Amino acid sequence: xxxxxxxxxxxxxxxxxxxxxxxxxxxxxxxxxxxxxxxxxxxxxxxxxxxxxxxxxxxxxxxxxxxxxxxxxxxxxxxxxxxxxxxxxxxxxxxxxxxxxxxxxxxxxxxxxxxxxxxxxxxxxxxxxxxxxxxxxxxxxxxxxxxxxxxxxxxxxxxxxxxxxxxxxxxxxxxxxxxxxxxxxxxxxxxxxxxxxxxxxxxxxxxxxxxxxxxxxxxxxxxxxxxxxxx
Amino acid sequence: xxxxxxxxxxxxxxxxxxxxxxxxxxxxxxxxxxxxxxxxxxxxxxxxxxxxxxxxxxxxxxxxxxxxxxxxxxxxxxxxxxxxxxxxxxxxxxxxxxxxxxxxxxxxxxxxxxxxxxxxxxxxxxxxxxxxxxxxxxxxxxxxxxxxxxxxxxxxxxxxxxxxxxxxxxxxxxxxxxxxxxxxxxxxxxxxxxxxxxxxxxxxxxxxxxxxxxxxxxxxxxxxxxxxxxx
DNA sequence: TTGCATTTTTGACATCGGTCAACGTCGGGG
DNA sequence: CCCCGACGTTGACCGATGTCAAAAATGCAA
Numbered sequence: 001x002x003x004x005x006x007x008x009x010x011x012x013x014x015x016x017x018x019x020x021x022x023x024x025x026x027x028x029x030x031x032x033x034x035x036x037x038x039x040x041x042x043x044x045x046x047x048x049x050x051x052x053x054x055x056x057x058x059x060x061x062x063x064x065x066x067x068x069x070x071x072x073x074x075x076x077x078x079x080x081x082x083x084x085x086x087x088x089x090x091x092x093x094x095x096x097x098x099x100x101x102x103x104x105x106x107x108x109x110x111x112x113x114x115x116x117x118x119x120x121x122x123x124x125x126x127x128x129x130x131x132x133x134x135x136x137x138x139x140x141x142x143x144x145x146x147x148x149x150x151x152x153x154x155x156x157x158x159x160x161x162x163x164x165x166x167x168x169x170x171x172x173x174x175x176x177x178x179x180x181x182x183x184x185x186x187x188x189x190x191x192x193x194x195x196x197x198x199x200x201x202x203x204x205x206x207x208x209x210x211x212x213x214x215x216x217x218x219x220x221x222x223x224x225x226x227x228x229x230x231x
Numbered sequence: 232x233x234x235x236x237x238x239x240x241x242x243x244x245x246x247x248x249x250x251x252x253x254x255x256x257x258x259x260x261x262x263x264x265x266x267x268x269x270x271x272x273x274x275x276x277x278x279x280x281x282x283x284x285x286x287x288x289x290x291x292x293x294x295x296x297x298x299x300x301x302x303x304x305x306x307x308x309x310x311x312x313x314x315x316x317x318x319x320x321x322x323x324x325x326x327x328x329x330x331x332x333x334x335x336x337x338x339x340x341x342x343x344x345x346x347x348x349x350x351x352x353x354x355x356x357x358x359x360x361x362x363x364x365x366x367x368x369x370x371x372x373x374x375x376x377x378x379x380x381x382x383x384x385x386x387x388x389x390x391x392x393x394x395x396x397x398x399x400x401x402x403x404x405x406x407x408x409x410x411x412x413x414x415x416x417x418x419x420x421x422x423x424x425x426x427x428x429x430x431x432x433x434x435x436x437x438x439x440x441x442x443x444x445x446x447x448x449x450x451x452x453x454x455x456x457x458x459x460x461x462x
Numbered sequence: 463t464t465g466c467a468t469t470t471t472t473g474a475c476a477t478c479g480g481t482c483a484a485c486g487t488c489g490g491g492g
Numbered sequence: 493c494c495c496c497g498a499c500g501t502t503g504a505c506c507g508a509t510g511t512c513a514a515a516a517a518t519g520c521a522a
Binding site: 061063064065066067069070071073074084085086087091092115118121122124125126128129130131132133135136137138139140142143144145188190191231 | 292294295296297298300301302304305315316317318322323346349352353355356357359360361362363364366367368369370371373374375376421422462
Binding site: 215 | 510
């Protein structure tokens with residue numbers, strides 16, 4: 001029995017749509033790997049040696065300047081594809097934010113397999129186009145929104161993304177959730193400093209828009225206010 | 232004779248790699264269209280009705296907030312593909328920056344054709360992955376660079392992109408070029424105001440890093456200094 | 463439980479870039 | 493050739509956000 005049979009993202013990841021024989025041969029190429037929170041999987045500017053599907057957990061994609069400034073340029077959730085196929089180097093580092101489980105492939109093997117399986121390439125194309133859309137809307141946030149708009153947008157996005165990954169049914173955005181980010185990571189995602197993030201969180205709490213039961217927990221009390229703030 | 236035979240981007244656009252018969256059928260689906268500077272081709276949030284290859288000219292991809300703030304989220308040069316295949320709505324508006332010539336297809340026709348031609352989908356995938364890389368490195372600029380770093384990075388990128396599209400040989404980055412952007416558009420690209428852009432240009436001129444013979448012309452006098460400033 | 467390292471919050475202050483307003487310059491059309 | 497409107501530059505000022513420092517909270521481990 002291939003491990004794909006028990007894979008929880010089997011029907012959402014790019015492997016969906018492959019027939020049994022294809023799945024067996026893809027399965028033979030890849031292997032499961034556990035990554036602990038904080039552990040890197042791919043390094044920026046390194047040769048692109050591996051690609052992967054996220055099975056469980058959340059990972060960040062980052063780029064850094066020489067002097068150590070960091071920008072989170074993407075976040076990968078279960079069923080997302082990570083790594084840079086068909087390219088020599090990867091343009092971002094990938095680091096686990098939570099303990100995670102991924103299904104990794106050598107890039108060369110994956111490239112070859114993908115080129116022989118148009119349906120897989122199509123899935124990857126759809127995913128990449130959707131990711132590009134998301135990335136572009138994040139550019140608007142980074143370039144044109146102020147701190148409170150950024151935080152509001154971020155919380156709304158979190159409440160949607162985290163609902164999707166925890167519930168199988170479409171139960172709508174989560175009212176309460178646990179952030180997979182530290183304050184510093186929120187800052188790196190929004191192009192702010194940790195102090196500004198902290199002050200904006202405090203302000204939302206004081207204004208009764210959210211509750212913050214613990215460092216990572218968020219409860220949205222007034223979604224309408226958040227929507228208005230997000231602009 | 233199909234118009235593809237005389238297409239100047241024939242060997243660089245996603246159509247490269249198609250055989251003669253495929254090219255004829257693609258050609259029958261599409262049509263040439265001229266777009267004058269400032270003219271929109273695709274509207275944000277509209278149904279995605281058409282996609283296109285850029286033959287000549289430069290176009291901007293933008294997203295806007297309700298209150299009129301604009302962020303340029305991409306720039307399309309000759310041989311680039313624009314529009315949102317395999318999706319219901321397009322996440323960005325496309326507007327010509329210069330007079331341009333494009334090869335447009337109905338999205339439905341294109342989607343169908345693409346699904347039947349894996350080689351074309353593969354080209355589109357490679358292009359989309361490369362665009363995602365570029366977009367992510369622009370996120371670092373928007374989120375973490377200051378005004379002078381943004382301007383320096385922008386000028387270096389222009390000198391590379393504009394060299395590519397004007398010279399067939401790889402002559403390296405252009406020392407002198409004509410910006411396809413107004414000052415306001417540069418601001419919209421970098422997440423700045425027009426005043427800050429203007430002041431930074433003036434500073435670079437006063438520091439002897441660039442010459443600005445006219446509004447749109449730029450000559451890079453000291454590339455090393457720009458590289459250092461870009462961070 | 464206590465102690466300690468880490469993360470987060472808070473405060474005081476500095477500064478970069480935005481805002482508003484005036485002026486200058488360019489270039490196309492009459 | 494000149495005028496006019498659009499575009500760009502410059503200056504004065506302001507405020508949002510960054511910086512630096514210290515205190516507080518958290519949570520892990522002994």
